[in-house]
Amino acid sequence: MYLSADKQKRFTPITSISELHQQLQLAIELEFSTLPPYLSALYSIKENTNNCAYQVIQSVVMEEMFHLTNAANVLIATGGSPALNNTDFIPSFPTRLPDGEQWFEVSLLKFSPEALQTFKYIEEPSENVPGKITIGDFYANVEKGLTYLSETLPPDELFPANTGPQIAHKYYYGGGGEITPVTDLDSAMFAINAIIAQGEGIPDRCWDPDKPFPLEEGTGIASGDHQLFMQPRELAHYYRFNELACGRRYVCGDSHNSGPTGPKIPIDYAQVYNMKPNPNSGDYAFAPELAALDYEFNRIFTLLLDQLHNAFNGDPELLVPAVGTMFKLKELAQELMRNPIPDSPEQYNAGPTWQYLKS
């Protein structure tokens, strides 16, 4: 990906394998740190309501997991070891993203216009914020480093033989993308490009905000075929969130500047559990039953991180139970969100606190 000279200055160039590993570990932390905000909003949506929004956020979550896996595979392929099983792996919210995007703050919020605004910041296209760095810029720097190292190191040093097993395609399903094994520079670049493309879109040197998106005519949107609302489309995350924020679909002919001009997306912010922003364990100090629920959530969350950590470190079969652990996490999150916090002046409901429990 192209990284402007101005933006390049904001990153330290990657000049050694250990620096590469550091940045890829950061990438994993970065991808994972988007999950609590996305999932908090997703699970706050009441049952059988806001179906379109639910599908959209869920599709983004699936792709974030895909990104996480791609970053981990590149790290494994270059001889590194992803580390997910520690308290520092997950930030405490509100937080800045770990890649150095200092210009906005990420909070855990119920599904709301404020949450969508945060999500758009997270997925902001680089060109749209010339003076600021984005996730895409961060990955562009990783790609630059990979290219540099491939030019300066022998191939079997950058991509050594006998690394631990990567995550194979068969473990990943349900949307998001196709996991491809990383064995050399091309496949590594391919894996990282997929991350950038899905997130904020692959930019080019001639960014034209008035250029229509490659949406096809016959998509059925114009005819109001409401099933189409549920069809996955290759719009970058930023634009998918912008559709929800605007409450309208992009249709053929729409561009970055035009915004979505298609049919309305029905969104009902009232059909959302009123989760307290950035819930923390102190909120349940006087509600032992909620504290117990939250502890159970964190215990399962810790189990998930342990399973993912071990899956990325030699035991990929653990992704099978890890999927089940994620489903369990959803149930527990929703159980918390359906519970009002006793005596809350704002009448907030509880929410999960996303903490790795030290063993």
Next chain:
Amino acid sequence: MNNNEHFDVVIVGAGISGAIMAQELGKNGKSVLILEAGTGTGGRFFSSDCDAPSQENSQPLSSYQTYMSTFFTALAKIPNAPYPNNANAPQPLVTDLAPIPQGQISDNGYFVQTGPLPFASTYTRAEGGTTLHWLGTCLRMLPEDFELKTRFGRGLDWPISYDELRPWYEIAEQNLGVSANANEQNYQQIDNPAVHIPFAASYEYKMEKIPQSYLDQYFSKGLAQMQVSFEGKNYPIDVVSTPQARNGMPRGDYRPVGAVGHETAGQRCAGNSNCVPICPIQAKYNALKTLEQAKKTGKVEIRTQCVAYQLETDEQGKNIARVHYKKYQSSDNPDHQCHAVSGTIVVLASHAVENAKLLLASNVANSSDQVGRNLMDHPTMLTWGLMPTDIGAFRGPGSTSGIPSLRGGEFRKSRAAFRIEIGNWGWSWPEGAPVGTVPDLIDEKNMFGEQLKNYIASVYPRMFRFGFLVEQLPDANNRVTLDDNYRDQLGNYRPVISYNVTDYTRAGMAAAKEVSDQIFQRLGIEGFTEYKPSDAGYLTYRGEGYSYNGAGHLVGTHIMGDNPNTSVVNKYQQSWDHPNLYLVGCGNMPTISTSNPTLTMAALTYWAAQNVLEALNPC
């Protein structure tokens, strides 16, 4: 209305066999019309809450999610619970079943049952057919199953052999998306050569076998080396993973097919434990998937709410000239219009009972007098009990393993063979647990609070049941007939069914119960099996009572053979009487043996599709 519409092929029925036929013909450029009697979901998965401004029709369109909602709120979660009860295309329900008093007729459901025993199986009349609620079991038949008459002096031989069908099995397994390991399913590991199934040396299923349940593993360990004795000969009891049309871990570059209208869903079974009556994510194959592929060929049109009621022959009585059907607008209302279409070839794929009904109503294809006869099922006997320990009941697909080692052997000269299915859903089938049984704990056992919670936690996870799928032989008196006094609200015939279970099959049930008793003894299972004279399927054999249930495996009614005087279709599945009429579905099968019939039927249908293609493109 235009009654001169012509298609290369007119197919009656949008279930699995109709879908396979349509897809195979459509992809080879043939124009195809499918007439489906029931309603459909038009490829929609979601009941969207999205309010498109240009939406003209405010009536919400039915979708797969509509089926889910109906299922959730249905009081009786029977196999047909999610699917519309449509008086214009009525379907049998297990809740219609009752014992038939001697000399009487039971007509409280769709079937008119003249007995002496009730026919217990049901099917679904809607787009997608009964695969909407099938379990997904995809067993091949044994080589000896094709030669029962020659080998055991029982039943009938097929006009084809296992070897002839084998390549079609492979195609069916690939297209349905079956998860299994070939080196287990060939049963070479079983110390009973009668059940060995030769697989092509290089053949492998497209997906790895579905993980066996914890219960299966418990049985595997507990029954290791166990043998039972029949007629002085020992047979092994082997627990083997069951091949299933259910998405598992793909091999190589295979990509599992997700839900129709929501393709990212259902790429892997998620353990919803609801294959029957409805998989919420379509991880289990259903015919909607094949219909969708058929539609994508651009050559296939599906007309739902179109009930075929008559096949008209040409003046010579040789070919089927036209298919007459009734098109209705709403399932609540019998108003309809009559139409007719013609096809160079006509294929009946509307299910064993419905195919027979249409042939009999049209008085065609029946020079053999075999149409409607030889109706078979797997009378399914259940045994159930409590395991000594928590085996995690009510988890996973309905069944992930079985005991196939008794499917074949010399004993078939004297009694029916059976396959044992290990059920993962506790006592849900025999007792309706938990929703059907917990009221008793509250009302009669007077439990509440912690006591109730703890009781459920200590007992229900130990529940398990076996299902014994016992074979039934073709019998001319087990049959579907028509009676002018019994019609549905569109004026179409209701099936009149006479049915009995012979001593050959009853002896198989008795042998099955003995095997069950030995297994219960061996593992210390607390038995709760009870067969009551009030059970619809209650029967006796040598003074002992047994009960059977329907397996949903409706087989026979237009069997294939190599003699036009004793069979309805030839080995090409073409009517002996009408060269442009092909019959497909389980109705073609001359015997049922011990495998769930869908895979065999699908294999036969892929073969039939090729025969139809060749008939349309003569060299």
Next chain:
Amino acid sequence: MDKLADFYQVSVVLTGYNRSRLMATGIGEEYFEVLTSLVPGKIIDELFICSRALAHEYKGEALNEKFREQILSNDRLGPVARNILKMWYLSLWYQLPQSWRETYGVPSQTPGKYQDIDFVISENAYIQGLVWPALGSHPMGAKQPGYGTWAFKPGEELTRINLGTDHPVSDIEEGNLS
């Protein structure tokens, strides 16, 4: 709101689940609505007052005993309490017993949102039925536990799958989990 609190109080004793776990179903208010539209207010008030008084005075097993004595074995309150319990566990409203209906039932039943017949309360109610967590699984057709989870020992939380080492029941075969 007070009556809803009373409803939860009586439900906690009846179900054996704590209040947060009941609220976590998100379905309590719907059950409360069904109850109040099918059972005369006087009887509900009596049930709530009685239950509150017992809970104030007794705890643990003593409370259960008194609950049986004063409520479950009472011909007026018992059937109502059992119906509340069945709603929570089974997601169904069961028609009240004939004798109860004759003596205490609402005399003229106008067709309303709910009728005193057997019915599944709602889609969400089915999904939130407490019998499923009680038996250690999930409602059939919802809250999917994930691929392959049925192969694991009930309640087991794996952080290592080492092919080849002893599985509690049998060795996990190659291809079983991978």
